[in-house]
Amino acid sequence: MKKILIFGSIAVALILVLVWFGIKNSKSPIQYETEKPFKTNIVRKTVATGKVIPLEEAEIKPKVSGIIEKIYVEEGAKVKVGDLIATIRVVPNIQALNSAQGNVKNAQLRYNNTKILYDRSKKLFEKGVISRQEFETTELNFNSAKQDLNNAKNNLQIIKKGSAAGVGRTANTYVTAEISGTILEIPVRKGNQVIESNTFNAGTTIATIADMTKMIFEGKVDEAEVGKIKKGTVLEVSLGAIENKKYKAKLNFIAPKGTEENGAVQFKIKGDITLDDEYFVRAGYSANADIVLEKKDSVLSIKEALLQFDKKTEKPFVEVKTGDQEFEKRDVELGISDGINVEIISGITPDDEIKIWNKTSKKDDKKRDRRN
Numbered sequence: 614m615k616k617i618l619i620f621g622s623i624a625v626a627l628i629l630v631l632v633w634f635g636i637k638n639s640k641s642p643i644q645y646e647t648e649k650p651f652k653t654n655i656v657r658k659t660v661a662t663g664k665v666i667p668l669e670e671a672e673i674k675p676k677v678s679g680i681i682e683k684i685y686v687e688e689g690a691k692v693k694v695g696d697l698i699a700t701i702r703v704v705p706n707i708q709a710l711n712s713a714q715g716n717v718k719n720a721q722l723r724y725n726n727t728k729i730l731y732d733r734s735k736k737l738f739e740k741g742v743i744s745r746q747e748f749e750t751t752e753l754n755f756n757s758a759k760q761d762l763n764n765a766k767n768n769l770q771i772i773k774k775g776s777a778a779g780v781g782r783t784a785n786t787y788v789t790a791e792i793s794g795t796i797l798e799i800p801v802r803k804g805n806q807v808i809e810s811n812t813f814n815a816g817t818t819i820a821t822i823a824d825m826t827k828m829i830f831e832g833k834v835d836e837a838e839v840g841k842i843k844k845g846t847v848l849e850v851s852l853g854a855i856e857n858k859k860y861k862a863k864l865n866f867i868a869p870k871g872t873e874e875n876g877a878v879q880f881k882i883k884g885d886i887t888l889d890d891e892y893f894v895r896a897g898y899s900a901n902a903d904i905v906l907e908k909k910d911s912v913l914s915i916k917e918a919l920l921q922f923d924k925k926t927e928k929p930f931v932e933v934k935t936g937d938q939e940f941e942k943r944d945v946e947l948g949i950s951d952g953i954n955v956e957i958i959s960g961i962t963p964d965d966e967i968k969i970w971n972k973t974s975k976k977d978d979k980k981r982d983r984r985n
Contacts, residue, residue, distance in 0.1 A: 647934050647966035650915050655956055657907040657949045659841075661882060663832020665852065665898045667823035668885070671792050674816035676785040678809045679703040681801055686820070688799055692790040698820050699788040701807065713769040720765040724758040731755035794824040797896055828886045828894055830862045830902050833879040836871055841906045843867075848884050853899040855892050862886045862902065907949050914954045919967050920945075932968035933961060940968045 679701040686698055731751050738748040798821040801807060810816030830850050834842065848862040862884035871878040884902065888894055920929050929947055932940035943965075948956030961967065 646969045650913050650963050652911050653914050654910045655949050655951050657951055658903050658905050659838045661832035661834045661902045665828050665900050666831055667896050668827040668829050670823040672818045673820045674810040675701055675807050676809055681803050681805045686796055688796050690796045693793045696790045701786045717765040717769050720762040724762045727755040727758040788819050792822055794822045797821040797823050830884045830886055830900055832902055833881055836878040839880045842904055848902040850900050850902045860886050912956045914956050917955045934966040
């Protein structure tokens with residue numbers, strides 16, 4: 614009798630243990646949490662990378678070749694149109710110099726000869742020996758010889774010094790500012806040899822001048838986004854050198870042709886930046902421009918992480934709570950997204966509780982932490 618009671622107690626205990634394990638295993642090992650839809654503003658934007666550059670920028674180049682004799686300004690200085698930047702000392706070509714000197718001597722001989730004839734003809738004309746016509750012909754030859762001598766001397770002066778005498782700062786050897794603005798760069802120094810700008814050569818840049826009060830953003834956008842932007846769009850420009858500061862810019866140019874970079878086609882864009890007196894914006898600052906592609910205010914939304922996609926149809930759906938840890942599948946129609954929140958056009962109501970399918974319970978998180 615005692616053995617029967619013992620075995621009976623063991624059997625009952627075993628049955629209770631099995632029942633307990635069955636109840637425990639019947640419950641889901643993961644306790645899912647839920648979130649409700651909410652209303653928010655969604656802005657879909659793209660970012661264009663680029664830099665800030667002056668709207669008006671000019672490279673100052675010499676009109677004659679030679680050697681920099683003196684530089685009168687420094688980088689960062691403000692100049693006006695006509696201000697002297699540098700002077701150039703011309704190094705004459707020996708062959709051209711010899712030729713010019715020979716022309717001066719020939720012109721001088723002709724002038725001396727015509728002067729003698731002119732003086733003689735004048736005396737004879739005053740005495741009535743020769744006619745007026747003959748005297749005027751001699752006078753014309755004399756004046757022509759005098760002009761040829763002056764031209765030959767000026768040519769010799771130009772070859773020696775780069776300009777004729779008496780022209781002042783308009784001489785080719787004087788390099789002056791073509792626009793008003795700030796000197797950005799002077800890539801040459803005193804004693805450097807420079808080449809004039811002509812049809813076959815761009816010439817040596819002596820200085821770069823820009824108007825720093827008028828700046829533009831120049832950047833590039835991907836071909837997938839360029840069709841969604843238009844002229845007049847307001848950009849928010851952030852500069853790498855200035856933290857926690859954004860400048861407004863108005864888009865005024867979209868390139869009609871793209872360029873391929875790293876396998877993607879990029880289109881150049883430009884926008885006028887509105888500056889203020891808080892910071893001095895320097896040319897060449899790296900910048901990013903936020904471009905708003907689409908915006909909706911106070912729309913029904915959920916976090917994009919709550920979405921799931923059907924493996925066959927690839928249509929989006931969510932799981933809506935129907936009871937304690939019980940959920941049903943609901944297909945949803947989506948609107949715009951900013952990468953965090955997504956607009957819900959249809960499929961759920963504001964009162965629905967949506968399953969956070971990719972987040973486990975706190976107990977599981979603690980177990981995982983202990984294992985790690």
